[in-house]
Amino acid sequence: MQTSAALNRIQPSATLAMTSRVFELKRQGIDVIGLGAGEPDFDTPDFVKEAAIEAIRAGKTKYTNVDGTPELKQAIIAKYGRDNGLAYAENQISVNSGGKHTLFNAFCATIDPGDEVVIPAPYWVSYPDVVEFAGGTPVFIAAGASEGYKIKPAQLEAAITAKTKWVVLNSPSNPTGAAYSAAELKALGEVLERHPHVLIYADDMYEHILYDGFEFATIAQVCPALYERTLTANGVSKAYAMTGWRIGYAGGPAWLIKAMGKLQSQSTSNPSSISQAASVAALNGDQSFLKERVAAFQGRRDLVVSMLNQINGMHCPRPEGAFYVYPEFGQLIGKTTPKGQVIATDEEMVGYLLDEARVAAVHGGAFGFSPALRISYATSEALLTEACGRIQEACAALR
Numbered sequence: 001m002q003t004s005a006a007l008n009r010i011q012p013s014a015t016l017a018m019t020s021r022v023f024e025l026k027r028q029g030i031d032v033i034g035l036g037a038g039e040p041d042f043d044t045p046d047f048v049k050e051a052a053i054e055a056i057r058a059g060k061t062k063y064t065n066v067d068g069t070p071e072l073k074q075a076i077i078a079k080y081g082r083d084n085g086l087a088y089a090e091n092q093i094s095v096n097s098g099g100k101h102t103l104f105n106a107f108c109a110t111i112d113p114g115d116e117v118v119i120p121a122p123y124w125v126s127y128p129d130v131v132e133f134a135g136g137t138p139v140f141i142a143a144g145a146s147e148g149y150k151i152k153p154a155q156l157e158a159a160i161t162a163k164t165k166w167v168v169l170n171s172p173s174n175p176t177g178a179a180y181s182a183a184e185l186k187a188l189g190e191v192l193e194r195h196p197h198v199l200i201y202a203d204d205m206y207e208h209i210l211y212d213g214f215e216f217a218t219i220a221q222v223c224p225a226l227y228e229r230t231l232t233a234n235g236v237s238k239a240y241a242m243t244g245w246r247i248g249y250a251g252g253p254a255w256l257i258k259a260m261g262k263l264q265s266q267s268t269s270n271p272s273s274i275s276q277a278a279s280v281a282a283l284n285g286d287q288s289f290l291k292e293r294v295a296a297f298q299g300r301r302d303l304v305v306s307m308l309n310q311i312n313g314m315h316c317p318r319p320e321g322a323f324y325v326y327p328e329f330g331q332l333i334g335k336t337t338p339k340g341q342v343i344a345t346d347e348e349m350v351g352y353l354l355d356e357a358r359v360a361a362v363h364g365g366a367f368g369f370s371p372a373l374r375i376s377y378a379t380s381e382a383l384l385t386e387a388c389g390r391i392q393e394a395c396a397a398l399r
């Protein structure tokens with residue numbers, strides 16, 4: 001028996017694989033600090049939980065419209081208007097079972113063999129795999145720490161061909177935390193305006209997690225000429241600490257939203273009715289709790305950046321948003337561990353840190369940019385201090 005060619009083209013998610021490894025080590029009673037998972041350590045706000053409980057009591061436990069209840073679509077429309085100055089009708093909104101599902105629907109509904117998708121690297125692990133699953137070809141644009149992990153308009157221009165179906169823009173970024181300003185997006189948008197056959201996937205999942213007063217911008221807002229061919233994707237997972245509830249959503253052209261709904265109608269059907277009710281409360285409710293959480297994340301970012309930059313051979317840029325840092329460590333490649341192992345790749349570095357320092361991170365190779373590590377700092381300052389201390393010691397022990 002054989003699995004399909006489409007399945008064979010993809011890899012299991014490296015970030016989820018590391019999360020499972022950490023669960024397993026912890027189950028064995030090993031003191032490992034997990035900095036691999038991309039989820040806030042905060043709990044879902046109580047008012048959101050209450051809305052879910054109320055939905056269950058009120059019998060909202062049945063199938064809903066395939067791509068979202070009217071109540072949730074209205075809450076999303078209000079959110080896009082309030083936060084992004086974007087106007088959508090209900091037939092321009094798709095609600096899915098998590099942000100990853102939004103991506104899956106959008107790409108599987110539109111990509112044919114031979115189509116290219118331009119992806120800035122480092123990238124979120126799922127973009128290339130979903131493109132490959134759909135039969136397309138990822139085309140990468142590399143931007144390292146010295147470029148602030150942000151691509152330039154000339155690079156974008158050079159990457160677009162007649163075969164380009166989508167360009168992905170993710171700001172703030174997973175895995176680097178880098179965010180594009182309105183001016184930077186406008187400059188990229190001017191390139192995109194010259195290529196009317198290209199769709200734009202704006203992944204705004206970390207919109208609310210920005211530091212030092214950095215102002216969020218999204219491309220359809222900054223370049224209204226691109227509104228007609230941009231899918232502005234978002235979700236409740238990160239901002240509202242609702243990763244387990246599985247609700248993602250997007251606003252875009254009606255034809256694309258309809259196509260995504262058609263695919264969803266034959267795969268998952270509607271997202272959980274209870275999670276949708278909870279998401280209505282999240283989006284319509286008091287957003288003030290976010291400020292406190294973002295302030296906590298900012299303190300953790302500063303702690304981690306400062307401790308990692310104390311390591312000889314490691315360079316950790318200070319990101320504008322999200323809850324990840326992406327230190328580069330080219331100078332540590334080729335060094336030898338106390339047990340005599342030569343660290344030849346970032347994957348081996350991650351293995352060394354897990355085995356010897358008992359700290360779990362994810363290797364840069366998983367995000368298409370090496371040698372580097374992604375560290376998620378969505379955990380307490382005490383644990384972060386301990387983890388970074390262990391990484392410092394492990395790196396100092398390399399010869």
Ligand SMILES: Cc1ncc(COP(=O)(O)O)c(C=O)c1O
Pocket residue numbers: 038097098099100101124170173174203205235236237243246247248
């Ligand atoms: C950039 C980005 N987009 C989308 C998602 C999807 O989030 P979820 O499927 O958990 O809603 C993630 C999750 O890690 C992400 O980092």
